[in-house]
Amino acid sequence: xxxxxxxxxxxxxxxxxxxxxxxxxxxxxxxxxxxxxxxxxxxxxxxxxxxxxxxxxxxxxxxxxxxxxxxxxxxxxxxxxxxxxxxxxxxxxxxxxxxxxxxxxxxxxxxxxxxxxxxxxxxxxxxxxxxxxxxxxxxxxxxxxxxxxxxxxxxxxxxxxxxxxxx
Amino acid sequence: xxxxxxxxxxxxxxxxxxxxxxxxxxxxxxxxxxxxxxxxxxxxxxxxxxxxxxxxxxxxxxxxxxxxxxxxxxxxxxxxxxxxxxxxxxxxxxxxxxxxxxxxxxxxxxxxxxxxxxxxxxxxxxxxxxxxxxxxxxxxxxxxxxxxxxxxxxxxxxxxxxxxx
Amino acid sequence: xxxxxxxxxxxxxxxxxxxxxxxxxxxxxxxxxxxxxxxxxxxxxxxxxxxxxxxxxxxxxxxxxxxxxxxxxxxxxxxxxxxxxxxxxxxxxxxxxxxxxxxxxxxxxxxxxxxxxxxxxxxxxxxxxxxxxxxxxxxxxxxxxxxxxxxxxxxxxxxxxxxxxxxxxxxxxxxxxxxxxxxxxxxxxxxxxxxxxxxxxxxxxxxxxxxxxxxxxxxxxxxxxxxxxxxxxxxxxxxxxxxxxxxxxxxxxxxxxxxxxxxxxxxxxxxxxxxxxxxxxxxxxxxxxxxxxxxxxxxxxxxxxxxxxxxxxxxxxxxxxxxxxxxxxxxxxxxxxxxxxxxxxxxxxxxxxxxxxxxxxxxxxxxxxxxxxxxxxxxx
Numbered sequence: 001x002x003x004x005x006x007x008x009x010x011x012x013x014x015x016x017x018x019x020x021x022x023x024x025x026x027x028x029x030x031x032x033x034x035x036x037x038x039x040x041x042x043x044x045x046x047x048x049x050x051x052x053x054x055x056x057x058x059x060x061x062x063x064x065x066x067x068x069x070x071x072x073x074x075x076x077x078x079x080x081x082x083x084x085x086x087x088x089x090x091x092x093x094x095x096x097x098x099x100x101x102x103x104x105x106x107x108x109x110x111x112x113x114x115x116x117x118x119x120x121x122x123x124x125x126x127x128x129x130x131x132x133x134x135x136x137x138x139x140x141x142x143x144x145x146x147x148x149x150x151x152x153x154x155x156x157x158x159x160x161x162x163x164x165x166x167x
Numbered sequence: 168x169x170x171x172x173x174x175x176x177x178x179x180x181x182x183x184x185x186x187x188x189x190x191x192x193x194x195x196x197x198x199x200x201x202x203x204x205x206x207x208x209x210x211x212x213x214x215x216x217x218x219x220x221x222x223x224x225x226x227x228x229x230x231x232x233x234x235x236x237x238x239x240x241x242x243x244x245x246x247x248x249x250x251x252x253x254x255x256x257x258x259x260x261x262x263x264x265x266x267x268x269x270x271x272x273x274x275x276x277x278x279x280x281x282x283x284x285x286x287x288x289x290x291x292x293x294x295x296x297x298x299x300x301x302x303x304x305x306x307x308x309x310x311x312x313x314x315x316x317x318x319x320x321x322x323x324x325x326x327x328x329x330x331x332x
Numbered sequence: 333x334x335x336x337x338x339x340x341x342x343x344x345x346x347x348x349x350x351x352x353x354x355x356x357x358x359x360x361x362x363x364x365x366x367x368x369x370x371x372x373x374x375x376x377x378x379x380x381x382x383x384x385x386x387x388x389x390x391x392x393x394x395x396x397x398x399x400x401x402x403x404x405x406x407x408x409x410x411x412x413x414x415x416x417x418x419x420x421x422x423x424x425x426x427x428x429x430x431x432x433x434x435x436x437x438x439x440x441x442x443x444x445x446x447x448x449x450x451x452x453x454x455x456x457x458x459x460x461x462x463x464x465x466x467x468x469x470x471x472x473x474x475x476x477x478x479x480x481x482x483x484x485x486x487x488x489x490x491x492x493x494x495x496x497x498x499x500x501x502x503x504x505x506x507x508x509x510x511x512x513x514x515x516x517x518x519x520x521x522x523x524x525x526x527x528x529x530x531x532x533x534x535x536x537x538x539x540x541x542x543x544x545x546x547x548x549x550x551x552x553x554x555x556x557x558x559x560x561x562x563x564x565x566x567x568x569x570x571x572x573x574x575x576x577x578x579x580x581x582x583x584x585x586x587x588x589x590x591x592x593x594x595x596x597x598x599x600x601x602x603x604x605x606x607x608x609x610x611x612x613x614x615x616x617x618x619x620x621x622x623x624x625x626x627x628x629x630x631x632x633x634x635x636x637x638x639x640x641x642x643x644x645x646x647x648x649x650x651x652x653x654x655x656x657x658x659x660x661x662x663x664x665x666x667x668x669x670x671x672x673x674x675x676x677x678x679x680x681x682x683x684x685x686x687x688x689x690x691x692x693x694x695x696x697x698x699x700x701x702x703x704x705x706x707x708x709x710x711x712x
Contacts, residue, residue, distance in 0.1 A: 107536035
């Protein structure tokens with residue numbers, strides 16, 4: 001098993017009102033929680049001595065444009081004690097703000113900057129929320145599903161005289 | 168030594184053009200401009216196995232003001248494009264540019280919002296070397312062909328660099 | 333310290349605030365190699381993403397392939413035959429040696445030992461010869477595919493790898509003789525770039541940097557993947573927390589990799605090299621040329637792709653730079669909905685400010701070298 005069954009029971013019991021959904025697809029435990037309580041849950045698990053989920057492996061986001069709550073921010077935690085992983089997800093509408101995780105981990109600084117740059121999710125309380133990967137004067141948020149790939153159609157001899165078409 | 172055997176009188180007859188071109192091609196100093204994966208193959212070409220110093224490129228200068236040949240090796244992103252242009256303009260004439268790899272020549276595997284589709288959109292290129300990444304032997308072939316091209320350059324008209332479509 | 337610099341291992345820009353010779357703040361600016369690989373992967377079929385993953389960490393391309401293939405195989409719940417798993421282990425360890433050789437070459441030349449670059453790249457040529465033997469390409473081999481390998485190992489694979497493994501230990505000992513007890517090397521690296529254990533854990537550092545701070549953690553032992561649990565090796569750890577300990581950890585890792593690769597070729601099992609999954613893995617080439625059914629399967633896989641179940645997985649593996657992870661979200665269509673790469677160099681580089689603070693200007697170069705970054709992975 002690559003997730004901890006006792007941790008599952010513990011979190012189910014302690015945060016029952018805050019959890020919206022739970023899934024164990026392919027041996028991985030995923031919780032979908034309310035956006036206002038995520039930082040408290042992470043802080044509790046960081047300080048908890050029993051399971052020690054105190055290592056932030058990854059902080060990223062997914063975009064589901066057909067849903068009302070299109071942004072889904074994903075936190076992936078790891079415990080050195082029993083080598084298991086735990087995933088938390090938060091769903092946000094467009095324009096909603098989320099509290100920053102830099103109060104707990106330093107690595108969240110650059111990871112949240114990347115999520116802001118590529119998806120447009122705003123983190124409240126972040127010390128330096130600026131673009132990190134795209135140029136500073138870039139407009140738009142590239143990894144959103146409705147931002148086009150900007151694929152240039154290659155020019156062959158039949159269309160070499162026109163400027164390249166972009167889709 | 169060899170030169171004294173060939174010309175016992177000490178006089179050679181040649182044109183200034185040939186003399187200048189021969190000296191330019193024999194000691195072209197490359198500019199260390201490695202961007203991505205092709206840079207590793209460029210570094211391998213400079214190292215002991217496929218030695219590039221035997222073609223006169225002994226010294227790899229990190230500063231553009233002391234280099235002749237800029238090998239753009241790797242993908243040029245839109246954020247890096249102004250930097251490439253500025254470095255190119257800092258190089259003194261005569262200068263040559265080799266675009267190494269598929270990404271530098273035409274955008275390569277990546278056809279999206281972030282990569283410039285070919286470095287020849289911002290600077291004039293003399294030699295294109297395809298490959299992903301090109302083998303060191305391919306790079307050496309490209310450099311030897313560039314030397315051939317330099318050998319036939321004319322001295323009369325000024326070399327028009329920097330004026331491209 | 334601008335994007336074009338001989339010692340920044342690529343296009344990294346560091347904004348340094350100095351007080352005389354002391355560094356007050358080191359702020360890295362990245363993004364000069366951003367390629368949009370994650371966005372491009374959303375528009376390609378699952379099989380066609382494999383060559384894209386090669387080009388992220390271009391010094392250890394096979395380990396990126398391995399991570400992606402393991403993630404998709406977990407999503408599909410595929411069983412990989414033993415021969416493919418052992419071949420993957422052998423080549424992944426050779427990749428680790430490859431990456432560490434480039435690291436030691438460039439790190440040493442930055443600090444001043446110029447001949448190390450020549451030695452490192454010379455050894456690398458023999459490993460690139462193995463890559464070429466197996467797949468035809470020197471660097472971006474894309475040899476691991478979803479379901480196993482792309483084609484069978486050649487007959488002389490064991491002898492060629494044995495030749496390389498016989499030659500390597502004495503060469504690495506030579507490098508150790510040159511550097512480890514060298515007074516200049518020690519002066520420039522011992523006590524430089526210290527990152528304490530608590531800071532490292534808070535900054536989510538993984539890989540040799542974490543092992544040099546005293547945390548004995550390696551994903552090959554913690555969550556074994558691709559039959560690593562059948563191999564016998566140690567995890568080198570040091571407690572120095574400085575540039576010298578990271579150097580020692582990486583050199584020791586090279587010896588352990590040689591040990592694992594030796595065990596892999598000694599005990600390589602026979603059998604199939606790809607899984608039997610008709611709609612997902614292409615049938616062998618001989619069948620495609622002679623049987624109609626195999627041709628149809630091949631055609632469908634290449635043009636339409638396969639439909640994995642809806643859901644998401646994350647698989648993290650131990651690459652030479654740290655923990656590289658692939659988080660794949662699937663919505664049932666043949667193209668991934670989201671492919672996220674957890675980049676070890678990106679997260680390790682974020683701690684550069686803490687490492688350089690209070691040090692000298694010339695130590696910034698040594699620190700950047702010891703973090704072992706590859707800009708292709710930082711920027712993706």
